[in-house]
Amino acid sequence: RAKRGGGGIACFFNREMDLAEHDRRKLEGDLRLAIARDEIDLAYQPVVCASTGRIKSCEALARWTHPSRGPIGPDIFISLAEECGLIGKLGKDLLRKACVDALCWPDDVSVALNLSANQFRGHTLPQQVAKVLAETGLNPRRLQLEVTESLVITDVEGTLRQLRDLRAQGIQILMDDFGTGYCSLSYFQQFCFDKVKLDRSFVRDVAVRESRAIIEAVIGLGQKLDMGIVAEGVETEQQMRLLVETGCTHLQGYLFGRPMPKDTIVDLLRNHSASQASSRITA
Ligand code: C2E
Ligand code: MG
Ligand code: MG
Ligand code: MG
Numbered sequence: 001r002a003k004r005g006g007g008g009i010a011c012f013f014n015r016e017m018d019l020a021e022h023d024r025r026k027l028e029g030d031l032r033l034a035i036a037r038d039e040i041d042l043a044y045q046p047v048v049c050a051s052t053g054r055i056k057s058c059e060a061l062a063r064w065t066h067p068s069r070g071p072i073g074p075d076i077f078i079s080l081a082e083e084c085g086l087i088g089k090l091g092k093d094l095l096r097k098a099c100v101d102a103l104c105w106p107d108d109v110s111v112a113l114n115l116s117a118n119q120f121r122g123h124t125l126p127q128q129v130a131k132v133l134a135e136t137g138l139n140p141r142r143l144q145l146e147v148t149e150s151l152v153i154t155d156v157e158g159t160l161r162q163l164r165d166l167r168a169q170g171i172q173i174l175m176d177d178f179g180t181g182y183c184s185l186s187y188f189q190q191f192c193f194d195k196v197k198l199d200r201s202f203v204r205d206v207a208v209r210e211s212r213a214i215i216e217a218v219i220g221l222g223q224k225l226d227m228g229i230v231a232e233g234v235e236t237e238q239q240m241r242l243l244v245e246t247g248c249t250h251l252q253g254y255l256f257g258r259p260m261p262k263d264t265i266v267d268l269l270r271n272h273s274a275s276q277a278s279s280r281i282t283a
Helices: 002-036 074-083 087-102 125-136 156-168 200-204 209-225 237-246 262-282
Strands: 041-049 055-066 070-072 110-114 143-148 172-178 195-198 228-231 250-252
Touching: 002 055, 002 074, 002 087, 041 087, 041 262, 055 074, 055 087, 055 262, 074 087, 087 110, 087 125, 087 143, 110 172, 125 143, 125 156, 156 172, 195 209, 200 209, 200 237, 209 228, 209 237, 237 250
Parallel strands: 055 110, 110 143, 143 172, 172 195, 195 228, 228 250
Antiparallel strands: 041 055, 041 250, 055 070
16 A cells, blocks of 8 residues: 555656756756747846946847747757757857847947857857858957856856957957856956946845945955946846946846847937937037
């Protein structure tokens, strides 16, 4: 009896796992199809200069609307793409899309694209990026690549070599989600990032003493090493005031704009430039 019961439990767990595995396989297949059909889109979120409020760049964020499940977050499908070897193709497609889209924006607005650590594995990323820039005609100075702390953990030398190569092309390299991973401060000795993006968790708690202290320390590091500091996830006026006061150079978050479709961002940037021109005339 006990044996049968135990067998039942084992059997139950197996079925659960089979279902999860089946589900994953299905989603993987759907993702493969979506990539092949070019159905992964980019939404764009503005990043503003902390002192002038002008839009300096827009971050490209991948979007997938599944035919039956609806929108699936990039946190889910990007990791799935990484696990099943699809990120190489997807990453390349998104890079091209971001460059092409940015060509419709004013010249002084850059596009920021997130990279996955896997994209550095083949050691061909710098050449791939150079090729896309040449083919699309986007000025490399208008491209920013965002990498996370986890990137630098494996194959430090190989990664730094590629980052330096990209930088030599005129591309800006940003450290994303800073403070949440396992970044050793010694990376800053070996490679100077153009900007560091403070993770949303610190920004959310900016009024709390401990978070404030961490933010101030990172800003101090940024000022000494000539790195801009971008605050991510700014949602309130109070957060904005505190972050500007503390010395963040750039701000991003729902307060300034949510990620939006590419046509909407084109309109927004057009009106934004027009308002700049008219404020210059009236000034
Ligand atoms: P991330 O690069 O740190 O992007 C910022 C995330 O914060 C985005 O979530 C954005 O929508 C969200 N966000 C922006 N402002 C606010 C705010 O004021 N409040 C709150 N609560 N959230 C805000 P999203 O679009 O879901 O992207 C999640 C992550 O997925 C990204 O984090 C990035 O790591 C990854 N990801 C997105 N697109 C791509 C891509 O094209 N390639 C790669 N490799 N990763 C991507
Ligand atoms: Mg990012
Ligand atoms: Mg981030
Ligand atoms: Mg993130």
